[in-house]
Amino acid sequence: MTEDLYKVLGVSNSASDDDIRKAYRKLAKKLHPDLNPGNEASADEFKRVSAAYAILGDREQRAKYDAGEIDASGQERSEPRYYREHAGADGGERYYYRSGRTSGENAFGGFEDLSDIFGDFFGRRRGPERGPMGGAGRMAGRDARYRLELDFLEAAKGGKKRITLPEGASLDVSVPAGVADGQTIRLKGKGEEGFSGGPNGDALIEISVRPHSLFARDGNDIRLTLPISLDEAILGAKVEVPTIHGPVTMKIPAGASSGQSLRLKGRGIRKSKGPPGDQYVELKVVLPSEIDDDLRDAVKAWRERTNFDPRAGWASDWRRR
Structure with missing residues (x-):
């Protein structure tokens, strides 16, 4: 009995691409x-x-599978060609092929030579190169598709990764700095073997990047929200800030406000070509969970002697309506 690939992944045949991807990730991790x-x-x-x-996980392959063009192993289903049932023959061969000769005359039942058989099974991959005698010649192997899940920093900085293939072998992958979620890395010649000395197919590695608790990516730039205290915001300070390349010391100007963004030049994604990205640090003023009397009295006194309004002009357009 042919295996149902949807049941293998535990999804219905109407599952979305995202549902299939999530189901695979869950099972692969387990x-x-x-x-x-x-x-x-x-x-x-x-x-x-x-x-x-x-x-x-491949839309084109899935469509072929749903249409019955390929089986659960990815092989194209063979279809009867040029046959019709013979009616009225007494004890003769049951099937005829298009030229009218019986299958006993040609053991391959209607294919003029071996090249037709190879063409039928392989012709829809990459067109076979005919040999000098008209037979099937060299043929490229099919591409193999894999999925590689990376930590945020692995994708941002690049490096070497080794993935375990379904058959138990391993494949070393050079991850370029700045590879993005959903991007595909092509490893030439690392796919399925070619036929009759033809070149191997390629390995197509689809990248999935896990999010980071601190960093977010914006093109080649990195964004981070940095908590600062009330006194650091008012008086200014020098604080340690994490970057994807390691911690650095950054100066917070006196009078800083929440939402203000500071730039660390060259601390973003560093690709092999082009200038490096930057890191943008958004400040967020955080008050202590408990306000002591000294702080409360100081702020109260400051409020009484000033008329500072942080919302002055803030909603002027709305008020005019």
Whole structure:
């Protein structure tokens, strides 16, 4: 019985691309061989899940699978060609092919030579190169698709990663600095083997980037919200600020306000080409959970001798309506 790839991932056949991606991530995290060393059952299940996602996670492949053009292993389904049932023959061959000769005359039933068979099974990949005798020649292998999940800093800074393939082998991936969520890295010649000496296909690595608790990406720039105290905002200060490249000391000007943004030049994404991005630090004034009497009295006295209005002109357009 043909395996139902949707059941392998635990989703319905009407599931969205996002639902399929989430289901795969959940199962992959649970079954990954690195998290289950020595567990052959888990490794086998990881292979099944990865193979199912290789098809359902690709829109084109999924459409072919839903249409019945490929099976659960990704192989194209063979279709009967040029046959019709013979009616009225006594004890003769049951099937005829288009030229009218019986299948006994040609063991391949209607294909003029072996090249037709190879063309039928492989022709919809990348067109075969015909050999000098008209037979099937060199043919490129199919591309293989994988998914690689990265931490935010791994994607921002780049580096080397090793992924475990469904069949148990491994593949080393050079992650360029600044690779984005959803981007695909192509590894030439790392896909399926070619046919009759043809070139291998490529490995297509789709990148998924986990969010960071502090940093957010804006193009090649990095954004971060920095909590500061009331006295640091009023008097100014020098504070340590995290960046994707390590901590740096930043000067907060006296009289800083929440929402004010300061720039750390060159502390963003550093790609191999082009200028580096910057890091923008948005200040956020945070008051203590408990206000002591000294602070309360000082602020009260300040309020009584000033007429500062932080909302002056703030909603003037709204008030005029």
